[in-house]
Amino acid sequence: MNLIDVKNLSKRFPMGKGEFTALKDINLTIGKGEFVGLIGPSGSGKTTLLNILGSLDVPSDGEAIVLGNSIGALSAKQSAMLRKESLGFIFQSYNLLQVHTVYENVEFPLLLLKLPAAERKKMVMDALAWVGLTDKAKSKPPQLSGGECQRVAIARAMVKRPSLVLADEPTANLDAANSHNILKTMEALNRDLNTTFVFATHDEKVIGYLRRKIFLLDGSIDKDEVVEHSKIAAS
Amino acid sequence: MKLAIKLAYRNLIGAGLRTWLNVIVLSFSFVVIIWMKGVLVGWDYQAKNDMTNWEIGAGQYWHQTYDPFDPFTFTDSHAPIPQELFSEVESGDIEPMLVAQATIYPQGRMQPITIMGVRPSQRIFMLPTSRLDSLTSAIPAVIGNSVARNLKLNVGDYVTIRWRDAQGMFDAADVVIVDVFSCNVPAVEAGKIYIALDKLQSMLMLPNQASLLTFADAEKERPQVEGWTLKSKEELTKSVDDLIKTKTVGQSVFYMILLLLAMLAIFDTQVLSIFRRQKEIGTYIALGYTRRQVVGLFTVEGAMHSILAALVAAVYGMPFLIWQAKAGWTMPMDVSDYGMAMAQTLYPVYSIGLVLSTVLIVVLVTTVVSYWPARKIAKMNPTEALRGKIQ
Incomplete structure (x- = not known):
């Protein structure tokens, strides 16, 4: 069963007196457990597509069905529910809550799900263990390095075990060593938990890890290829 | 939430x-x-x-023509103490006061003043009226601080006052200041001199008469009395x-x-x-x-x-x-x-x-x-x- 089903999707933004077309007639499907990247230069529409898949935006035309929900037809409340229950986000600039501790940042999605305190604690500690940050639970983001912040963001995205994680340029602010660490962590989570990862990236380091590459150019899919031997697969 | x-x-x-x-x-x-x-x-x-504590007790009966803001009403604002209130007056639960307009002559100057007649034994007000029983060669009187300051009078000073009795005849006498009190209610002090009620009644030739009747008990139901206006505490503190x-x-x-x-x-x-x-x-x-x-x-x-x-x-x-x-x-x-x-x-x-x-x-x-x-x-x-x- 497909996790994501995009049919004839277009997205236009008002620009001055006219409109700017960010996505044109996109058709794609993504299945469970995929480790897929939307690849393209700036302005190719990858972040726009990722935002629509994350129900943060809606298509102008066509349809995006994510986990059985047609994004354009969801109410604000239903969209929020979909993000809360089934989606995880990882952002380029981490988007951690600066005044909260690492533990509180990771706990946040579970608070929204109203899980009991004991269960929350176990899940948060598990997530921190996945990313190797158990000893930083009481630290606050300003006390962490960029790589550590991104690992916290991964833990936050993964803590509720979502079906789909959407990562927008997750390594753009990281050095090579940190990028590889992060990607290995995500790949391991993809393998162990069978979570689907969709990246928006133009970073070669990320591209090397992908098992499927969807190339976007000027808002259209230019190429969609499955990689036989990704770095992780090779290792 | x-x-x-x-x-x-x-x-x-x-x-x-x-x-x-x-x-x-x-x-x-x-x-x-x-x-x-x-x-x-x-x-x-x-x-x-x-x-x-100093002025109104738990409420008052005013003589029907009495107006504290119009001294010209004082001359006619008096009547015999009503029969039905006698027992309370006797017991000290109601305190009669007589009010008269007069002139005082401190250091030869002439100033208007209001004479308040009050019983020396009264217990309703905090006024030092027991001093009005002093044995002196003149009429014992007490005044407030502000009056003492304005008239430059001290305890022991003698001063002449002049008044008109019920017949309209002028008369004058010396009073001696036996006490100067201080209170926070300007109406009690300002322009007033306190002497014994019976003395004022005899000076005015108004025996057993009063202008105001102040009662101590706030709980008791007060009847309307003919010729007198009942003023509740709420009205008086309005x-x-x-x-x-x-x-x-x-x-x-x-x-x-x-x-x-x-x-x-x-x-x-x-x-x-x-x-x-x-x-x-x-x-x-x-x-x-x-x-x-x-x-x-x-x-x-x-x-x-x-x-x-x-x-x-x-x-x-x-x-x-x-x-x-x-x-x-x-x-x-x-x-x-x-x-x-x-x-x-x-x-x-x-x-x-x-x-x-x-x-x-x-x-x-x-x-x-x-x-x-x-x-x-x-x-x-x-x-x-x-x-x-x-x-």
């Missing part, structure tokens, strides 16, 4: 100095508003208490209520300024927060909050400033307010000439209602002020908020 409170608390505590600056400004408003209102309540309480009401309106302007300053701090913080914390807002939405819930979170954050402020105010405000209630607030200028029942030192009185209503008003206003800028979040595009791109 529980989650919003929890998150708002974390956000506020995490924001550190910025939060505490707002909280301290707001807590200052709490303390000052409660203190100022407490002073007014204390003044009201003190003024009414002083009036009860002037104080009116004055306090006027002062309350004046002070409200001050509260408003205080509140506005505090609200400005909150509003400013909220507006700044919404612009500075766009990414955070976007993140909340990405993690599963609806925009309405984010508006709620920011509103709770703003409102929580006032809750924290109430707690901070309690820490330093309570000792201050308690100390003020005990030590009182002494006004820097002399208030004896203000013409209103006001003590030089006012003792604030705080009620639970006063504290709760102040807290409630401040919390409500803060919530509204927090909600106002937070509404902007509802119009934010989450994808732009996530990148911090909203201008």
Whole structure:
């Protein structure tokens, strides 16, 4: 069963007196457990597509069905529910809550799900263990390095075990060593938990890890290829 | 809501100095508003208490033509003490007073004065009337501080007074000042000299007559008495209520300024927060909050400033307010000439209602002020908020 089903999707933004077309007639499907990247230069529409898949935006035309929900037809409340229950986000600039501790940042999605305190604690500690940050639970983001912040963001995205994680340029602010660490962590989570990862990236380091590459150019899919031997697969 | 409170608390505590600056400004408003209102309540309480103790007792019967603000009515404002009140007069539960207009001649000068005849044995007023029983070569009299100061009279001084009796004949006699008292009710002191009731009755040739009958018992049902007007304590203290009401309106302007300053701090913080914390807002939405819930979170954050402020105010405000209630607030200028029942030192009185209503008003206003800028979040595009791109 497909996790994501995009049919004839277009997205236009008002620009001055006219409109700017960010996505044109996109058709794609993504299945469970995929480790897929939307690849393209700036302005190719990858972040726009990722935002629509994350129900943060809606298509102008066509349809995006994510986990059985047609994004354009969801109410604000239903969209929020979909993000809360089934989606995880990882952002380029981490988007951690600066005044909260690492533990509180990771706990946040579970608070929204109203899980009991004991269960929350176990899940948060598990997530921190996945990313190797158990000893930083009481630290606050300003006390962490960029790589550590991104690992916290991964833990936050993964803590509720979502079906789909959407990562927008997750390594753009990281050095090579940190990028590889992060990607290995995500790949391991993809393998162990069978979570689907969709990246928006133009970073070669990320591209090397992908098992499927969807190339976007000027808002259209230019190429969609499955990689036989990704770095992780090779290792 | 529980989650919003929890998150708002974390956000506020995490924001550190910025939060505490707002909280301290707001807590200052709490303390000052409660203190100022407490002073007014204390003044009201003190003024009414002083009036009860010095002037009006638990209420009065006035002779039907008596008007304290028109001395020309004094000549005819007297009548025999009503038969039905005799027993209470005998027992001292009702105190008759006779009022007459006269002229006093201190150091050869001539000034109008009101002679108040009161029994030396009376127990209703705090006036030092027992001194009116002194054996002296002139009529013993007591006066208030302000009269003593204005007429330059001291205890032991002799002074001549002149009056007209019931027949319209002028007569004069010397009085000797046997005591000078001080009270906070200007109407008791101003332009008045107190002598023994029986002496004044004989001077005016009005035996057994009175102008005012003051009763001690507030609980007892008072009948209407022909020729006399019943004045309840509430009626007699209405002037104080009116004055306090006027002062309350004046002070409200001050509260408003205080509140506005505090609200400005909150509003400013909220507006700044919404612009500075766009990414955070976007993140909340990405993690599963609806925009309405984010508006709620920011509103709770703003409102929580006032809750924290109430707690901070309690820490330093309570000792201050308690100390003020005990030590009182002494006004820097002399208030004896203000013409209103006001003590030089006012003792604030705080009620639970006063504290709760102040807290409630401040919390409500803060919530509204927090909600106002937070509404902007509802119009934010989450994808732009996530990148911090909203201008």
